[in-house]
Amino acid sequence: MEYAVETFSLTKIFSDWWGRAKVYAVEDLNLQVRYNEVFGLLGPNGSGKTTTLKLLLGLLYPTKGRALCLGGDGADPKISARIGFLPEESYLYMYLNARETLDFYGRLFGLSAKVRKMRIEALLDMVGLKAVANRPVGTFSKGMARRIGLAQALINDPDLLVLDEPTTGLDPIGTRQIKDLILKLAKRGKTVLLCSHLLADVEDVCDRIAILYGGKIQAEGQVRNLLQQTNRRQITTGAISDTAMEKIKQIAQNENADFEVTSPMDKLETFFIKTVATAQLQAQPTSGAVSTTKIGGFLVPETAAENILDKLVSAPVSPDTAWETPATEQVVPVESSEPKPDEELLSKLTEPVKPSQSEPVIRKVEAEPVESQEPQQEQIKKNILDQLTGRSTHQSEDTEQTDKSQAGDSSDA
């Protein structure tokens, strides 16, 4: 039970009609995903990522080798009750509406009616589909279907989350939200195994990655270690005077290092989110998804089991908004009740970008002692950790309240 996911020389050969081996989809794969880790499986199209996930979950049977999930067979109901799975496309029953869809999956997990109702409302709220909860999912855009797909993967409060291309079809805000969500879930003790070929997504959220090609692992390791340029340093400051700049340049030249000054550019993602947030503040109507970055109250760490009930009871249930027609979807209860100026909201929205890159590493410190890192780095991390934990204790409540954004993917709908 050392690893959440472990495979032993897993091999899948697709043979043709005559039984001759045609394609080695996965070949001799030894994969280890630790508990409480966000693991990314990367690779170009057709490199065996999805096949690996299907082998793990029992959708395909390995030709050779073994795959273990949470210490058992992924197809065993005892194990699969603790797994959440989002397939490469959200294959949904078109004729069910969003609420019925989640209810159906909740019933497959044998959840009681009361628990189902609470979780469904919390999840719909989380993925921002509360206003369209009574529309058949067949009429949803790809991104909205993706959100429902993600919600169904979370309905059982899984210990292991298997996500196949979680961000395909989502608008940049949705992508950002899913990434934040993954990080938050990881912080709450979940293990996430995701596969993607969108490198930016992986880079932002994953602790460790493996790059597959031709069904084999080509590279594996911690994202930080794989990407860090140890011979360079970057300094970011506020707007400082030219003289101060000269001084810094002097210091750098004393060390015989080259020196370069640029104004940092916003990432396109950040800019996009800013623009949409501005539009939302002007209350422009949308028929698309409207989301908060709130996380379902029941998705709490196992250690706090006694709190689950409390959390569930306190999960926001607002049946009146659920019944609203798409015409009045642009309800902005969050913004309108918020007397804060634009800039503060924007900074809140953009704020997660920076720390998110360092967060996984911090968790690693919490989860298990660092194995292969220089003491100097550890020092820095502990500082950040102190800062973050100190902040998060008094901020957690208020982030729930303020850290909300509204996303309108009307172009998607």
Add this chain to the structure above:
Amino acid sequence: MRSIWAVATNTIKQVLRMKVALVFIILLMVLLPVMGVSMTGDGTLKGRLQTFVSYGLSLTSLLLCLLTIIISIYSLTSDIDQRQIYTVVTKPIRRFQILLGKLLGVILLDVALLVLFSAVIYAITIYTPEFSNAPEAERIQVANEFYTARAGLTPAEVDVSQEVNDKYTELEESGQLDQVFQGMSRGEIIAQLTNQRKLAKRAAGVGYQLLWEFDNVKPLDPNENLFIRFKYDVAVNPPDLQVYSRWLAGDYRQIKYGTKIETRIYSFDRKDPVRTFREIEVPADAVAKDGYLAVGFLNVHLNNTAVIFPLEDGLEVLYRADTFTGNFIRAVLLILFRLIFLACLGLLASTFLSFPVAILLCLVLFFTASLSGFVSESFNYLSANLSVLYSYTIKLIIRLLPQFDKFNPTKFLVPARLLSWYFLAECAAFMVCIKALLLLFVALLIFSYREIAKIII
């Protein structure tokens, strides 16, 4: 159980919301009342009711069978094709639970639709006399011969093989065999002799009597009448085509053993046309307490010809054994068993075939099963030439098919014959307990061990 139920309700929603069942429901809801009004049969009230019940039930049965085949296949194949099954099998549910859930959903839907449509048929059948201006006589006839469930008893077959063998030996020894039966094989001669002997047992010359004994006659109500249904065949046509006769009905043992007369013995002097079905009404108290009844026929001297009762339908004792409603309910159950079988068949086909292929296979099997009597007879006829190969292959396959034509409900409702619980149980045992369960078992095996995901790299 919870997850089975979840899959079942989802299947029902799927069928209803994808409008698969809608065409069938609308078609039946329109056709049944139209048939109730427009069908006239042979012009009499009885004919009209018989035609309606026969066509109404057959149509309902046929359409529901097709619907069952389609939905049981559609439900699973569409899940596999559109891959919703990925998110279902990865939940804590066993594969067999998915299949059982689908089956349960299809059967529940079948039950609901069957109840709905049979209620429509039943209501139309019951209320038709009230809205028709048929004369009183026809109404009474309908009450006696249609709104009832009559059990029919035919005389026990007489074993004549010994006599036939003796006769054959005698003819052979006297050397007459070749003269009488020129160029016939032994089997053919025996068959012919047997037939002759049997007919002889059912023939009465002028002045002769015939006696038939029946056990287990159990009328529903002892104050009602029994019916002796018969058909005459004659050696020489009488001038007015009428046969004069005396019939006796009652406990013949009282006379035979000279005991005290406890049940009445009825006697009827009649004149009936030849080669036509006629019925004699006998008060049910003619039946002895232990269910014994003897029926006697005297070929009186007014006739000048021997009278023969044809082997297959010459004589029968009918009595009301149940109500029309009871019979109707059992007839509907018979249809339900058929649907259950088809649902299992459809599920089996969809575990390893794609939608169109599975539909095709099931339709072929369904129509073969509907004609199973005809099919097996024609193969039996051919079997003389096919022998071993035939009996070990095709014959087995045909035997595995359910006999839809044997268990056909209209065969009972139209002549108002009792469809007994025993017969129903036999149908349930063969069609559901053995054949349908076998199909389901194979389906479970295939579905449990196949790879769900398609091959995508």
